[in-house]
Amino acid sequence: MSENTDTGTGTTAPHKAGAFDIRNIIGALMGVYGVILALAGVFGDPELEKTGDVNANLWTGLALVVVAVLFIGWARLRPIVVPTDVDRPDDDPTRPAPTRKRPPAH
Incomplete structure (x- = not known):
């Protein structure tokens, strides 16, 4: 059963960082x-x-x-939950657009 499958209540289980959690890598x-x-x-x-x-x-x-053991236990007891819906930065109208510097004309 996948972690993002429907549990019957209409909600999906949260997706966790798993092996890519830095605490697992450091612990290993x-x-x-x-x-x-x-x-x-x-x-x-x-x-x-x-x-x-x-x-x-x-x-x-x-x-x-x-x-x-402490690092891996910490990662197992308090896993990092990856959010399913993240707004892209360019969707925020209050965020200023990046500016590009042009090289001086010759």
């Missing part, structure tokens, strides 16, 4: 980087003497995964 990128860093922290050399006895890759990766 942070999640990928977080998983890579977490795996590097688990399987790689932690080099604890350089980071003050803290596995920086592991903790940073886990923090990025948590932030990614």
